[in-house]
Amino acid sequence: MELKTKMHAEDGKSDLTITRDFDLPAELVFKAHVEPELFEQWMSHEYGKVKVVKFEPRKHGGWEFETSGPDGTVVFRANGTIHEFVPDKKITRTFEMDNSPFDVQLEFLQFEAVTNDTSRLTINSIYRSPELRDQMLKLPYAAGLSMAHDRLQDTVGKLR
Amino acid sequence: MNLRRDVFQAIADPTRRAILVLIATQSMTAGAIASNFDTARPTVSKHLQILTECELLEQEQKGREVIYSLNPKKMKEIADFIEPFRKMWDDRFNKLEAVMKKYKK
Numbered sequence: 632m633e634l635k636t637k638m639h640a641e642d643g644k645s646d647l648t649i650t651r652d653f654d655l656p657a658e659l660v661f662k663a664h665v666e667p668e669l670f671e672q673w674m675s676h677e678y679g680k681v682k683v684v685k686f687e688p689r690k691h692g693g694w695e696f697e698t699s700g701p702d703g704t705v706v707f708r709a710n711g712t713i714h715e716f717v718p719d720k721k722i723t724r725t726f727e728m729d730n731s732p733f734d735v736q737l738e739f740l741q742f743e744a745v746t747n748d749t750s751r752l753t754i755n756s757i758y759r760s761p762e763l764r765d766q767m768l769k770l771p772y773a774a775g776l777s778m779a780h781d782r783l784q785d786t787v788g789k790l791r
Numbered sequence: 792m793n794l795r796r797d798v799f800q801a802i803a804d805p806t807r808r809a810i811l812v813l814i815a816t817q818s819m820t821a822g823a824i825a826s827n828f829d830t831a832r833p834t835v836s837k838h839l840q841i842l843t844e845c846e847l848l849e850q851e852q853k854g855r856e857v858i859y860s861l862n863p864k865k866m867k868e869i870a871d872f873i874e875p876f877r878k879m880w881d882d883r884f885n886k887l888e889a890v891m892k893k894y895k896k
Contacts, residue, residue: 634877634878634881635881635884635885636877636880636881636884637877638873638876638877638880640873649880651880651881651884653884653887653888654888654892655888655891655892655895659891659894659895660887660891662891662894663887663890663891669890669891669894672886672890673883673886673887673889673890673891674883676882676886752884768872768873768876769872769876770876771875771876771878771879
């Protein structure tokens with residue numbers, strides 16, 4: 632199946648570009664990124680509930696969100712600072728994960744209207760080094776492997 | 792004991808990447824591979840060993856020579872490593888689209 636999200640990561644480079652076309656006007660895609668209750672809805676998933684702890688939509692404002700697991704304990708926390716905030720058009724921010732070996736990354740989010748009802752979001756993320764970028768890209772890959780491993784253990788465990 | 796090597800670390804090295812490109816079109820002996828590089832032969836052997844441990848290369852003994860060939864399955868795995876990350880964002884953005892369509896109404 633063709634994914635609507637495109638990703639461009641050149642070998643040996645320390646940045647990454649994500650492009651996504653939405654069947655929504657640019658203003659609504661922007662709103663989904665800046666209204667905490669909406670952001671929490673689309674960022675939450677079956678393994679984690681996202682809560683926006685802080686969101687100051689202005690230059691030099693801070694942001695912070697956390698993800699809780701099914702039992703309510705916080706499993707993930709991220710924060711950063713907003714450097715540029717142009718409503719419906721652009722957000723420039725830093726992104727940092729708490730308690731992780733990853734250095735902060737710089738992100739440029741650009742919201743563009745394609746037609747009145749469709750738009751494109753382009754996220755350019757810049758990491759400190761190509762190695763860090765690749766490690767970050769591998770996180771879901773590693774999580775997938777680990778989940779497959781857990782499932783295997785579950786299955787094997789039940790056979791006993 | 793062979794430590795399990797990180798396949799991504801293996802392909803981070805330019806010489807090892809060059810070896811993979813070289814071998815992509817045809818299987819070759821260690822000697823033939825080494826003759827394409829200015830590097831000392833033991834160094835090339837070390838690279839071949841790492842690539843083999845990562846299962847990127849397959850070895851086949853032919854008489855006194857070892858023939859190396861590419862393991863296409865493992866190569867595909869590397870090409871795909873970015874896919875789970877892309878899938879994660881695609882799922883999120885699909886959800887964003889659904890949430891905002893409902894919001895609009």
